[in-house]
Amino acid sequence: xxxxxxxxxxxxxxxxxxxxxxxxxxxxxxxxxxxxxxxxxxxxxxxxxxxxxxxxxxxxxxxxxxxxxxxxxxxxxxxxxxxxxxxxxxxxxxxxxxxxxxxxxxxxxxxxxxxxxxxxxxxxxxxxxxxxxxxxxxxxxxxxxxxxx
Amino acid sequence: xxxxxxxxxxxxxxxxxxxxxxxxxxxxxxxxxxxxxxxxxxxxxxxxxxxxxxxxxxxxxxxxxxxxxxxxxxxxxxxxxxxxxxxxxxxxxxxxxxxxxxxxxxxxxxxxxxxxxxxxxxxxxxxxxxxxxxxxxxxx
Numbered sequence: 001x002x003x004x005x006x007x008x009x010x011x012x013x014x015x016x017x018x019x020x021x022x023x024x025x026x027x028x029x030x031x032x033x034x035x036x037x038x039x040x041x042x043x044x045x046x047x048x049x050x051x052x053x054x055x056x057x058x059x060x061x062x063x064x065x066x067x068x069x070x071x072x073x074x075x076x077x078x079x080x081x082x083x084x085x086x087x088x089x090x091x092x093x094x095x096x097x098x099x100x101x102x103x104x105x106x107x108x109x110x111x112x113x114x115x116x117x118x119x120x121x122x123x124x125x126x127x128x129x130x131x132x133x134x135x136x137x138x139x140x141x142x143x144x145x146x147x148x149x
Numbered sequence: 150x151x152x153x154x155x156x157x158x159x160x161x162x163x164x165x166x167x168x169x170x171x172x173x174x175x176x177x178x179x180x181x182x183x184x185x186x187x188x189x190x191x192x193x194x195x196x197x198x199x200x201x202x203x204x205x206x207x208x209x210x211x212x213x214x215x216x217x218x219x220x221x222x223x224x225x226x227x228x229x230x231x232x233x234x235x236x237x238x239x240x241x242x243x244x245x246x247x248x249x250x251x252x253x254x255x256x257x258x259x260x261x262x263x264x265x266x267x268x269x270x271x272x273x274x275x276x277x278x279x280x281x282x283x284x285x286x287x288x289x
Binding site: 028031032034035036037038041042043045047048049052057062063064075076080081082083085086087090 | 163170173174178179180181194206210213222226228229231
């Protein structure tokens with residue numbers, strides 16, 4: 001697979017996903033929490049691990065689309081640099097949140113041994129009135145093995 | 150709640166990473182990657198015949214540790230890295246230590262190093278996941 005131009009990757013900065021809404025139903029929180037090995041949290045609080053999928057699905061995108069946006073060579077060419085989750089208020093069951101998302105950083109890195117593109121995505125979870133509830137910043141690396149085009 | 154720099158956070162034990170939970174999690178996450186539910190796919194990648202735990206599930210064990218230590222609304226920030234995979238049937242332990250204490254907007258915070266420890270086999274030994282957490286502390 002041909003390597004995309006570095007300029008093409010850098011041009012991803014500022015890309016906005018469609019955005020949308022997400023409501024965590026009780027059944028979803030129940031099953032999600034059970035998978036973690038914990039008891040349900042009090043007061044209808046959603047387990048914080050929801051920050052992995054809620055922002056992505058709520059922004060009307062997918063892991064596959066994020067791979068494709070950075071022209072991933074395969075699912076296995078993706079490396080996780082970090083997940084950064086910030087919580088400003090609890091996320092609650094059966095409450096509808098507004099999700100917005102964008103690419104905040106994108107550049108080519110590496111040396112003669114390894115070349116990769118580093119892309120950072122930022123997802124905001126907000127109440128209906130716009131108050132920010134949580135933020136997820138995902139940084140992935142896209143390994144490149146092909147020749148520059 | 151009395152907390153000092155250097156305090157260890159009480160361990161949170163996951164005695165068995167269950168493949169059936171990975172399958173439920175794959176459906177919740179809408180994550181079609183077969184490494185989480187198809188042992189034949191994982192074997193082709195050289196990890197043997199055990200499925201790979203989703204990154205967020207490994208992270209969730211550390212979240213559970215923090216909740217049991219400082220309460221269900223304690224997490225202000227988590228930054229996680231995933232240097233090693235967690236496999237089904239692993240016995241892992243969430244651990245952590247307080248590295249700093251500070252105030253932010255009138256709230257007491259404890260900064261912590263956190264990790265997921267595995268007793269190990271071969272190259273997979275020690276900290277499989279690691280990161281930092283900023284924790285809201287209850288009033289002293």
